[in-house]
Amino acid sequence: MERIHLGAIDYTLLIIYFAFVLGIGWGLRRFVKSSEDFFLSGRSIPAWIAGLAFISANLGAQEVIGMGASGAKYGMMTSHFYWVGAIPAMVFVGVFMMPFYYGSRARSVPEYLKLRFDEKTRGFNAITFAIMTTFSSGISMYALAKLLELVLGWNFNTSVLLSGVIVLAYIFLGGLTSAIYNEVLQFFLIVMGFLPLVLLGLKDVGGWHGLSERLATVATNQGFAASAYSTSWRHLDSAAANPMGVEWFGMVMGLGFVLSFGYWCTDFLVVQRAMAADSMTAARRTPLLAAFPKMVFPFLVILPGMLAIAQHVAHGGFLPLEKDGTPNYNLAVPVMLGHYLPSGVLGLGLTALMASFMSGMAGNVTAFNTVWTYDIYQSYIKPGQSDAHYLRMGHKATVVGIILSVLAAYATTRFNNIMDMLQLVFAFVNAPLFATFLLGMFWKRTTGHAAFSGLLTGTAAAALHHGLTLPHGAVAGIKGGFLGAVVHTYPSEMAQNFWSAIFAWTACFVATIVISLATRRNKSDEELKGLVYSLTPRQKDGDMPWFKRPAILGVIVLALALVLNIIFW
Amino acid sequence: MKLDLRYPIGLLFSFFGLILTVYGIFSDKSIYQKSLGMDVNLWWGLVCLAFGLAMLSYAVRASERK
Numbered sequence: 001m002e003r004i005h006l007g008a009i010d011y012t013l014l015i016i017y018f019a020f021v022l023g024i025g026w027g028l029r030r031f032v033k034s035s036e037d038f039f040l041s042g043r044s045i046p047a048w049i050a051g052l053a054f055i056s057a058n059l060g061a062q063e064v065i066g067m068g069a070s071g072a073k074y075g076m077m078t079s080h081f082y083w084v085g086a087i088p089a090m091v092f093v094g095v096f097m098m099p100f101y102y103g104s105r106a107r108s109v110p111e112y113l114k115l116r117f118d119e120k121t122r123g124f125n126a127i128t129f130a131i132m133t134t135f136s137s138g139i140s141m142y143a144l145a146k147l148l149e150l151v152l153g154w155n156f157n158t159s160v161l162l163s164g165v166i167v168l169a170y171i172f173l174g175g176l177t178s179a180i181y182n183e184v185l186q187f188f189l190i191v192m193g194f195l196p197l198v199l200l201g202l203k204d205v206g207g208w209h210g211l212s213e214r215l216a217t218v219a220t221n222q223g224f225a226a227s228a229y230s231t232s233w234r235h236l237d238s239a240a241a242n243p244m245g246v247e248w249f250g251m252v253m254g255l256g257f258v259l260s261f262g263y264w265c266t267d268f269l270v271v272q273r274a275m276a277a278d279s280m281t282a283a284r285r286t287p288l289l290a291a292f293p294k295m296v297f298p299f300l301v302i303l304p305g306m307l308a309i310a311q312h313v314a315h316g317g318f319l320p321l322e323k324d325g326t327p328n329y330n331l332a333v334p335v336m337l338g339h340y341l342p343s344g345v346l347g348l349g350l351t352a353l354m355a356s357f358m359s360g361m362a363g364n365v366t367a368f369n370t371v372w373t374y375d376i377y378q379s380y381i382k383p384g385q386s387d388a389h390y391l392r393m394g395h396k397a398t399v400v401g402i403i404l405s406v407l408a409a410y411a412t413t414r415f416n417n418i419m420d421m422l423q424l425v426f427a428f429v430n431a432p433l434f435a436t437f438l439l440g441m442f443w444k445r446t447t448g449h450a451a452f453s454g455l456l457t458g459t460a461a462a463a464l465h466h467g468l469t470l471p472h473g474a475v476a477g478i479k480g481g482f483l484g485a486v487v488h489t490y491p492s493e494m495a496q497n498f499w500s501a502i503f504a505w506t507a508c509f510v511a512t513i514v515i516s517l518a519t520r521r522n523k524s525d526e527e528l529k530g531l532v533y534s535l536t537p538r539q540k541d542g543d544m545p546w547f548k549r550p551a552i553l554g555v556i557v558l559a560l561a562l563v564l565n566i567i568f569w
Numbered sequence: 570m571k572l573d574l575r576y577p578i579g580l581l582f583s584f585f586g587l588i589l590t591v592y593g594i595f596s597d598k599s600i601y602q603k604s605l606g607m608d609v610n611l612w613w614g615l616v617c618l619a620f621g622l623a624m625l626s627y628a629v630r631a632s633e634r635k
Contacts, residue, residue: 344610
């Protein structure tokens with residue numbers, strides 16, 4: 001493994017960036033109290049920038065490190081996260097879901113659940129959401145610590161402690177306001193920092209053709225067909241024929257439907273960006289416009305991983321190895337940056353990485369703090385205290401959130417691909433929640449008791465499935481098999497996650513329907529106005545020019561995604 | 570108060586572009602072995618600079634129209 005050596009120029013760019021975001025965050029803090037203020041005041045900005053903010057909101061370590069890692073581990077099939085997963089889900093959000101979100105009085109997921117169902121459903125969701133945020137920030141913290149390890153040569157324990165201190169300092173220096181700028185800037189930083197890497201990497205191996213040839217060696221070494229790493233659909237007929245170990249049904253249902261729709265429809269961090277738009281039509285257009293750049297993201301984030309694994313197999317030792325002898329795919333992107341970029345542009349690439357890690361951690365720790373203090377502590381543990389009391393609790397929660405993130409960062413070290421771990425968390429939290437949302441929004445008969453017990457059943461189903469299965473080569477523990485017996489062994493962590501998600505979603509969906517039919521409705525039609533599809537006034541798009549109509553934009557987006565799927569079939 | 574996102578984006582990239590371009594002109598050429606012999610700092614610096622300036626002029630023109 002080559003260590004990354006930074007020059008003075010690289011540190012200069014890094015320092016300028018953080019001085020810049022912290023500086024404007026601090027200078028403008030009187031005007032900008034929350035992300036909502038910021039985006040509301042930005043109502044005059046062009047719609048395409050609002051769209052960029054929408055995709056930037058999920059552009060954390062998960063995407064830049066996780067997609068590169070998945071590209072290296074699973075090859076071109078990783079593109080399904082975009083062309084089968086994110087893109088159709090974003091169209092669905094824009095065309096069908098946005099009218100409720102924009103029209104309802106809810107400003108967060110727990111709030112929607114409270115308005116639509118009842119208090120206990122909201123409480124359950126607040127707890128699972130708090131757990132999810134610590135895992136998300138733990139994953140970013142792991143990525144930052146690994147990067148520091150690679151750059152400074154320190155060991156992981158020291159690096160992870162340093163990461164914790166950096167994040168704490170960042171949040172207390174006003175990272176909250178800075179995070180908002182960070183979010184929009186980081187989209188451009190990642191594009192500008194990664195594009196030279198992709199271009200140089202592709203040039204080095206002789207373009208897409210040269211890359212496919214090298215990936216053929218990667219595939220045949222493991223006993224797959226030569227095109228298994230360079231095509232997306234061709235080897236999906238059987239789970240044994242592709243590196244992800246999943247067949248088309250698990251892919252389309254698990255990733256395409258449950259996990260992706262679950263993520264994009266229930267992640268308010270992302271949806272909020274669109275809700276702050278100046279009108280309902282602009283809000284619906286935001287995810288649709290965002291889908292265009294999102295579609296080409298695989299070339300920016302997945303390709304570096306594919307290039308890295310090609311190099312790793314051609315010249316052994318390109319990627320560092322884990323204790324179990326598998327390559328640490330998480331380091332694919334940082335190692336590629338160090339390999340191809342000289343001092344200068346290297347600083348730009350590292351700044352892009354650091355920016356996405358910092359905003360990922362700051363955002364999640366802050367969300368944890370808010371949910372713990374207001375949705376759990378104030379609501380259930382100690383209501384009726386003074387504001388100062390809750391503020392102190394908020395500060396303590398920030399520190400606790402960081403300590404929990406450090407623990408989650410250690411849990412992450414068990415995964416050679418952070419995307420495997422992230423989808424595991426999503427399978428437990430988002431998959432059942434998506435079934436609850438779907439029924440809550442489209443079936444007014446769904447009751448509060450049913451939603452609560454459905455969520456409980458769904459989460460239990462995920463745990464049961466996870467506890468009884470293991471990915472190939474793993475030992476019982478965080479990767480599953482903890483219930484004693486192992487009923488089934490999946491070829492990969494990702495295949496196991498897709499099926500956990502399918503089980504969780506189905507269990508929640510069925511349980512919610514059955515219990516709804518057995519219980520009495522707790523909300524009248526009047527109370528559900530704006531919260532349920534059939535009780536919400538329809539949108540009329542007829543008087544808009546065709547290129548502004550959500551439905552037509554949605555069809556264009558889906559057609560382009562179809563073309564991409566066919567090209568890389 | 571109206572905050573136009575194009576200003577911070579334009580400022581940051583103009584500044585980064587300028588630094589990279591100047592560094593690309595004066596840096597030791599041996600460091601470009603990594604980047605297949607190309608002076609990526611110079612070329613990518615110019616790309617960043619052009620992008621930053623385009624953003625700034627876009628922002629300025631938009632505010633003049635008001």
